[in-house]
Amino acid sequence: xKGAADGALADPTYRRYLAARTVAMAGNALTLVALPVLVxxxxxxxxxxxxxxxxxxxxxxxxGLPAGALVDRWHRRRVLVATGAASGxxxxxVPLADALGVLGFPYLLGxxxxxxxxxxxxxxxxxxxxxxxxxRDRVASATSTLVTVGTAIGLVGPLVGGLLVxxxxxxLVLGLDGLAYLAAAAITARLRWPGSETVPDxxxxxxxxxxxxxGLRYLWAMPVVRWLTVLGAGNSLAGGxxxxxxxxxxxxxxxxxxxxxxxxxxxxxxxxxTFVASLALPRVQRRFGVGLITTSGFAVGLVTLLxxxxxxxxxxxxxxxxxxxxxxxxxxxxxxVARQVVxxxxxxxxVNTTARLIAWGGSPLGAAxxxxxxxxxxxxxxxxxxxVGLLASLVGALLVGVPRFPRLDALESGEAPRVTS
Numbered sequence: 001x002k003g004a005a006d007g008a009l010a011d012p013t014y015r016r017y018l019a020a021r022t023v024a025m026a027g028n029a030l031t032l033v034a035l036p037v038l039v040x041x042x043x044x045x046x047x048x049x050x051x052x053x054x055x056x057x058x059x060x061x062x063x064g065l066p067a068g069a070l071v072d073r074w075h076r077r078r079v080l081v082a083t084g085a086a087s088g089x090x091x092x093x094v095p096l097a098d099a100l101g102v103l104g105f106p107y108l109l110g111x112x113x114x115x116x117x118x119x120x121x122x123x124x125x126x127x128x129x130x131x132x133x134x135x136r137d138r139v140a141s142a143t144s145t146l147v148t149v150g151t152a153i154g155l156v157g158p159l160v161g162g163l164l165v166x167x168x169x170x171x172l173v174l175g176l177d178g179l180a181y182l183a184a185a186a187i188t189a190r191l192r193w194p195g196s197e198t199v200p201d202x203x204x205x206x207x208x209x210x211x212x213x214x215g216l217r218y219l220w221a222m223p224v225v226r227w228l229t230v231l232g233a234g235n236s237l238a239g240g241x242x243x244x245x246x247x248x249x250x251x252x253x254x255x256x257x258x259x260x261x262x263x264x265x266x267x268x269x270x271x272x273x274t275f276v277a278s279l280a281l282p283r284v285q286r287r288f289g290v291g292l293i294t295t296s297g298f299a300v301g302l303v304t305l306l307x308x309x310x311x312x313x314x315x316x317x318x319x320x321x322x323x324x325x326x327x328x329x330x331x332x333x334x335x336x337v338a339r340q341v342v343x344x345x346x347x348x349x350x351v352n353t354t355a356r357l358i359a360w361g362g363s364p365l366g367a368a369x370x371x372x373x374x375x376x377x378x379x380x381x382x383x384x385x386x387x388v389g390l391l392a393s394l395v396g397a398l399l400v401g402v403p404r405f406p407r408l409d410a411l412e413s414g415e416a417p418r419v420t421s
Contacts, residue, residue, distance in 0.1 A: 007282075008134045008142035013193045017133065018145060020187035024084065025150050027180025029157020030164060030173050031091070035112065038094075038170035043105050052112050059117040060357065068353030069211040071124040072346060075197070076132075079125040081189045083118040088181030090114050091174050098171035120353070128348035131340045133193045136412045140282045140337045147278035147333055155271045215350030224342055224405050225355065228294060228335040231402070232359040234393030235298070235331045238305060240366030241386035242324065245379055246270075253379045254314050262314055269318040273325030281333055290338045291397075291405025294331060298394035301327035302387055309383035335359070341411045362389065 008014045039049045071079055090111050097103040134142045164173050219225050242249075250256040250263045284293060304324045311317050336352070343351045366386055374382035397403070 008138045008145055011134055011138075013191055014134050014142060016187060016191055017129075018149065020184040020191075021146060022149050022153070023180050023187070024184035025153045026157060027177035027184075029153050030161040030180075031177045033158050033161030034165050034170040034173035034177075035108070037165045038174070039105060039108055041170065042103070042108070048105055052109060055109055055112040056116045059113065060120050060123075063117060063120050064353045064357040065212050065215075065350070066208060067120045068124045068215060068350030069208055071121055071128070071349040071353075072211065072215075074125075076125040076128050076349070077188065077191065077197075080122055080129065081185045083122040083125075084181050084185030084188065087115045087118045087122075088178045088185065090118075091178030091181060094178075095169070095171045095175040098169065103171060123356075124349040124353045127340065127352035128345065131348065132345060136341050137409075139340045140285050140408055143333060143337050143340065144278045144282045147329070148275060151271055151275040151278055155268065155275070212350060212354075215347055215354050218343070218347050219351050219354055222342060223400075224290065224411065225339050225351065227397070227400055227402055227405075228290070228338055229355040229358050231294070231298075231393040231396050232331060232335050232355075233362040234389035234391075234396075235301065235328055236359050236362030237366035237369075237389035238301065238362075238386040239328050240363035241370030241382060241389075242305070242308075242366075243363075244367030245370050245374055245382055248374055249317075249379045249383075250314075252374075254312065254317055256314065265314065265318060266321060269321040270325040273322035273327075274329040276322075277326045277329035278333065281330055281337075284330075285334065285337065285408045287407075289403070289405050289407045290334055290411070291402040293334050294405070295394065295397045295403045297327045297331040297334070298390050298397060301331070302390040302394055305383055305387045305390060309380045309387070332359075337408065338405075338411065341408055 009018075035052060036049050039045075039052050043049070094103065094108070094111060097107055130142050130146075131139050161173065164176075219229060246266050247263055250260070250266050256262050301324060304320055304327060308317060308320045308324065311320060335355070339352055339355055340348065366389065370382045370386055373385050
């Protein structure tokens with residue numbers, strides 16, 4: 001196995017895998033714009049447009065636990081190929097249905113639900129594939145590179161998608177995403193790496209519920225995994241509130257017009273923070289313990305969010321949003337990498353999907369709570385209430401000894417002291 005200093009990009013198999021993921025993420029960025037535009041053009045309903053967004057997130061909450069356990073039983077590379085191909089065909093059916101005159105909201109709702117459900121299984125497989133492909137000593141490099149590429153696409157993709165839906169039918173743009181999925185599946189189908197053809201041993205007659213429970217027990221038994229996951233819910237709550245209110249913050253707190261191009265700057269500032277965090281994190285993890293990184297992330301996020309609640313100008317808000325997203329992305333990716341490093345291969349999918357389910361659980365709650373508070377008392381107070389999530393996580397981290405959690409290299413070697421809080 002090559003040293004971590006080589007970085008994941010030194011591995012040609014990982015580079016081809018990254019190419020496949022890049023193609024798929026680029027297609028997704030187009031759908032991010034084209035799907036809600038298509039729904040609104042067909043229905044003229046803001047409620048139905050929002051329902052499509054819910055359909056894109058609900059499957060993780062519904063099937064996340066069993067999906068992780070099932071994928072730990074299956075051939076992970078084939079899961080990625082099958083889910084990619086099926087998603088591509090589902091999206092390609094949209095322009096066909098449009099051409100036949102049968103495209104309507106129920107059809108789009110079904111496609112969105114199918115593609116989002118397939119994503120849950122693909123996501124579970126990815127958690128296991130990356131450590132197996134590059135080795136645990138290069139997981140930080142591999143994961144951060146994926147986040148960096150995803151963030152770059154997140155900056156450019158929606159702009160391209162917005163241009164395309166003004167020149168092409170939105171249904172056709174969804175078809176382009178379908179082609180991207182098929183291309184990514186074709187690239188992945190040709191990949192091989194040590195262990196890629198190995199299927200985990202399954203105890204005959206063992207029930208799925210028992211395997212889900214095994215993942216939960218492991219998550220709870222490992223202090224690093226347990227506390228980074230549980231405390232991450234506070235970060236998720238705050239992040240959900242900010243993202244759900246960002247346009248409202250721009251209009252009501254910063255004084256922008258609802259059609260001002262400067263609203264896009266707020267989103268771009270956050271994306272810049274995410275991009276910088278994904279580039280910096282591998283170096284930071286080599287120097288500092290995952291616990292100190294986590295605790296510092298909560299502290300920086302808390303101070304920044306409270307400062308943002310006092311801000312009334314766009315020029316002041318932009319750097320604050322960049323720093324806030326830097327802190328939140330650092331917390332998220334640091335937790336993912338730590339889980340991938342310490343979790344045995346046969347538990348990767350179920351432990352990571354369970355952890356993501358718990359961590360993501362705070363996001364819809366934060367969005368809903370932020371909306372209620374903003375409606376009653378303004379966005380300033382909504383941000384202060386959201387900051388309570390980060391405060392609770394910071395206090396919790398200090399109480400259970402998270403700052404003492406070791407560096408990644410100690411976790412990789414198994415030499416880390418077992419913190420039993």
